[in-house]
Amino acid sequence: EVQLVETGxxxxxxxxxxxxxxxxxxxxxxxxxxxxxxxxxxxxxEWVSVIYSDxxxxxxxSVKGRFTISRDSSKNTLYLQMNTLRAVDxxxxxxxxxxxxxxxxxxxxxxxxxxxxxSS
Amino acid sequence: EIVMTQSPxxxxxxxxxxxxxxxxxxxxxxxxxxxYHQRPGQAPRLLIYGTSIRATGIPARFSGAGSGTEFTLTIxxxxxxxxxxxxxxxxxxxxxxxxxxTKVEIK
Numbered sequence: 001e002v003q004l005v006e007t008g009x010x011x012x013x014x015x016x017x018x019x020x021x022x023x024x025x026x027x028x029x030x031x032x033x034x035x036x037x038x039x040x041x042x043x044x045x046e047w048v049s050v051i052y053s054d055x056x057x058x059x060x061x062s063v064k065g066r067f068t069i070s071r072d073s074s075k076n077t078l079y080l081q082m083n084t085l086r087a088v089d090x091x092x093x094x095x096x097x098x099x100x101x102x103x104x105x106x107x108x109x110x111x112x113x114x115x116x117x118x119s120s
Numbered sequence: 121e122i123v124m125t126q127s128p129x130x131x132x133x134x135x136x137x138x139x140x141x142x143x144x145x146x147x148x149x150x151x152x153x154x155x156y157h158q159r160p161g162q163a164p165r166l167l168i169y170g171t172s173i174r175a176t177g178i179p180a181r182f183s184g185a186g187s188g189t190e191f192t193l194t195i196x197x198x199x200x201x202x203x204x205x206x207x208x209x210x211x212x213x214x215x216x217x218x219x220x221x222t223k224v225e226i227k
Contacts (some may be wrong), residue, residue: 004163094163
């Protein structure tokens with residue numbers, strides 16, 4: 001059974017750092033498009049970052065230079081290192097697998113989400 | 121970046137009735153449009169892609185239509201598990217972008 005479980009969310013002060021983890025089971029994170037998507041309070045879903053099977057990474061402009069996506073094949077886990085956090089980064093963060101019908105933007109499995117609250 | 125606008129923000133429907141949700145793209149996206157729903161406390165789930173193709177396991181009461189900039193999702197014979205927030209997503213241009221969501225609530 002495919003499952004994604006996020007951990008690492010919590011409360012953090014503005015300017016601080018946090019690392020989210022997404023443990024996968026039932027498939028290999030290294031062989032798939034793996035994304036982070038977030039939903040801020042009262043807002044819609046926003047794509048954050050993707051890592052390809054070849055290790056190529058991309059970021060939304062809103063997080064570029066502050067967030068880093070990575071993975072550990074031995075642990076079958078996806079990560080999101082978030083630095084220099086801002087209040088606007090407050091959101092539920094979801095990891096998701098892309099690749100339905102061969103399209104990286106179609107997400108077939110999602111985690112339950114990790115809540116990140118950034119406050120001054 | 122393509123902006124996706126959904127309407128209405130909230131739709132009140134009785135069980136067994138039909139709901140029609142709208143999604144508009146700020147520029148033409150052909151038929152590269154997907155729909156997801158998210159129940160409270162649960163992960164989002166892919167319902168439809170390619171405007172009208174149901175994802176694996178999605179019942180036939182969900183149907184999608186449209187092209188270019190105007191799209192609709194119709195849910196017939198609403199069941200209790202269909203009350204959720206629905207998001208449209210375009211994947212025609214980088215990055216894929218989502219609408220702000222339509223909440224389907226029990227009338």
